[in-house]
Amino acid sequence: MSQGVTKLIHKYLRHDKKFPHVWCPGCGNGIVLGALIRAIDRIGLEKDEIVLASGIGCSGRMPVYVDFNTLHTTHGRALTFATGIKLAKPSLTVIAIMGDGDATAIGGNHFIHAARRNLNLTAIIINNQIYGMTGGQSSPTTPYGSYATTAPYGLIEHAFSIAELAVTAGAPFVARGTVYHVETLEDLVKKAILKRGFAVVEVISNCHVQYGRRNNMGDPVTMMKWMRDHAIRVEKASSMSIDDMEGKFTIGVLADVEKPIYTEEYQKIREGAIKGRPTGGPGHG
Amino acid sequence: MSARKGQKRVLLQGNEAIVEGALAAGCRFFAGYPITPASEIAELLSMRLPLAGGTFIQMEDEIASIGAVIGASLAGVKSMTATSGPGFSLMQENLGFACMAEVPCVIVNVMRGGPSTGLPTNPSQGDVMQARWGTHGDHPVIVLSVSTVQDCFEITILAFNLSEKYRVPVIILSDAVVAHTREVFTFPHAREIQIVDRALPSMPPEWYIPYEDSPSGVPPMAPFGEGYRYHVTGLVHDVRGFPTQRPEEIKALINRLFRKITQGFHEIQKVQRFMLDDADVSVIAYGSVSRAARQAVKEARREGVRAGLLQLITLFPFPRSSVESVLKQCRGVVVPEMNVGQISREVKRVNRWECKVEKYNRVDGRLITPKQIRQLIFKLGT
Incomplete structure (x- = not known):
């Protein structure tokens, strides 16, 4: 291990407490965690300023390992808790880490509304296309036709594209990366944290144990090669035909626009209410 | 309250008195979803909270509402939501989280007839057992009831005080009649109102053990972002807040959660x-x-x-x-x-x-x- 990595581990991980971690050998979650820590380190945020909130699933275990203010919420609800924290203390950098089932099945409603509402939050969604922790059941991002423990005859539903869903729901910053393109991922996470507004990073990851094994990709290397061969940079994709993009997905920044931020708008409401309105309400007759 | 000179008598409805009580108790965060017969609480707080430097937010559903309430409370702000039966059912999962992670919060349930959509505009007391046992697993919880407009004010303050003192969700059961009846209400003097705030850690961060037992059984609660970096989870956890499956640690947690309430019976169990x-x-x-x-x-x-x-x-x-x-x-x-x-x-x-x-x-x-x-x-x- 390089000295730089050791330094980061000592600085950010709760290394004396809860290791070894629960993730399977070769799991992409560690790569996402690494990218997140490096992005935070590069930005230079203080650990006290950061809240890392998760939902339930393999991704949900991430906060326990890092030395921030950490919160492991209920399934699909990370963004709702994050919303409360951010509103109560806007100075905190609040990052929600979720899985694909977590964010887009049980938490789908919260996800689209958080995108619409535009608090200054960062949402990182690790999309491994399966429910890993519970044993390989199909999720909203499991591809049509693939096999899962609850789709033993092949899946007949169609998958969400999470990043595109976030764009449509109004998130001002949306990016997609993979655990193969590690440097890009770190860069996207950094941009997302620095973005003023609701920022989404979808990370295509590998669950070779629960997804790959049942779909002819039973090891992490095979799955990473699949990511390498199917990911197209947004800049390149714009000049490709629909036929050429068939079966491929884009990586990079999909949306980056400016929108009024909820907490700032709310502060204006507070100031306006105090100035412009008599202290109304029935109690004040 | 400070703007008021002497005692003031006004005509208030129950839902309005709950709002007055919440503000007097120091509530500065409300997240909710529209539902009859509780909506006036949200409407009024959307106007009043910004004036008090607080925050109101209308969420996408009741699950999100209580999630945001717990989040705000973890950041150190007294928080509340209000709903009726169907919304209360949706809140049960995160209510259990608040019990397990010991996050103070107040949940008002203006009861309607049930089951299901039931009788939205008629009174009922059908949610008594749900308030006690609605979320899964053995858990402690405090349930208070209101019968008059004056009650709505005073019991709401009591709810916040007990919630803060014992780090437990407190449920207020109201009903459509109490909520919408207008009665003469007398504001007490500010000095007559006793406010309890959660105990903050008195030790430096490196000595803070977030779920450590003590004679009271209620650990001090550090708000997020004040230097006390710790882990909060709905999983059974050890004294440091980290997930555990050790029988002795599981037992110690669950027993403490109950013991802290049992020890407070004398001040929690109010009757007239x-x-x-x-x-x-x-x-x-x-x-x-x-x-x-x-x-x-x-x-x-x-x-x-x-x-x-x-x-x-x-x-x-x-x-x-x-x-x-x-x-x-x-x-x-x-x-x-x-x-x-x-x-x-x-x-x-x-x-x-x-x-x-x-x-x-x-x-x-x-x-x-x-x-x-x-x-x-x-x-x-x-």
Whole structure:
């Protein structure tokens, strides 16, 4: 291990407490965690300023390992808790880490509304296309036709594209990366944290144990090669035909626009209410 | 409150008094979702909270509402939500999170008739057992009931105080009648209002053990972002907040969660005794039904029956000793409720005496009248 990595581990991980971690050998979650820590380190945020909130699933275990203010919420609800924290203390950098089932099945409603509402939050969604922790059941991002423990005859539903869903729901910053393109991922996470507004990073990851094994990709290397061969940079994709993009997905920044931020708008409401309105309400007759 | 000079009398409805109570208690965050007959609480707070430097947010559903409430409380702000039956059902999962992670919060349930969409605009007391046992697993929780506009103010303050002191969610059960009845309400002087805030850690961050046991069983609570970096989870956790599966750690946590409430019984279990000292027939009631019961007791007294009323303010933890003293003393007790019999079961459960416990129930969306209760008092008194 390089000295730089050791330094980061000592600085950010709760290394004396809860290791070894629960993730399977070769799991992409560690790569996402690494990218997140490096992005935070590069930005230079203080650990006290950061809240890392998760939902339930393999991704949900991430906060326990890092030395921030950490919160492991209920399934699909990370963004709702994050919303409360951010509103109560806007100075905190609040990052929600979720899985694909977590964010887009049980938490789908919260996800689209958080995108619409535009608090200054960062949402990182690790999309491994399966429910890993519970044993390989199909999720909203499991591809049509693939096999899962609850789709033993092949899946007949169609998958969400999470990043595109976030764009449509109004998130001002949306990016997609993979655990193969590690440097890009770190860069996207950094941009997302620095973005003023609701920022989404979808990370295509590998669950070779629960997804790959049942779909002819039973090891992490095979799955990473699949990511390498199917990911197209947004800049390149714009000049490709629909036929050429068939079966491929884009990586990079999909949306980056400016929108009024909820907490700032709310502060204006507070100031306006105090100035412009008599202290109304029935109690004040 | 500070702007007020002397005591002020105003006409308020129950939902409005809950808002006044919440603001007086220091509530500065509300997240909610529209639902009859609770919506006025959200509407009024959307206007009042910004003026108090607080925050109101309308969320996408009740699940999100209580999630945001817990998040805000973790960041150190007193928080509340308000709903009715269907929304209360949706909140149960995160209510359990608040019990497990010991996050103070207040949940107002303005009860309507159920099950399901039920009777949105009619009163009911059908959610008593759900308030106690709605979320899964063994858990401690405090449930308070309100019967008047004055109650709505005072009990809301009590709810926040107990929630902060014991780090437990407190549920206020109101109903459509209390919520929408307008009554004269007298604001107390600010100095008469006692406010309790959660205990903050007095030790430096490196000494802070977030879920450490103590004589009170209630650990101090560090808000996020103040240098005390720790882990909060809905999983069973050790004293540091990290997930555990060790039997001795699991047992220690669950026992402490209950012990902290058990030790506080003397101040949590509130009741009002009315003409009970020499009573030989009594009514045990709560919420809007206790108003009818009070009238019935007065009328029965006028006709020579030694009747009394035990009004339960705290429904859970069930005020057993107060109920027992009535059961011991009386030959008959009536338990009228706007449900098929929820608190009456609790009363029967603790009855070890010769006292005859009679339940009386109405589930047609209408109030129980003083006359109906008076008839039962006479029946048991003769």
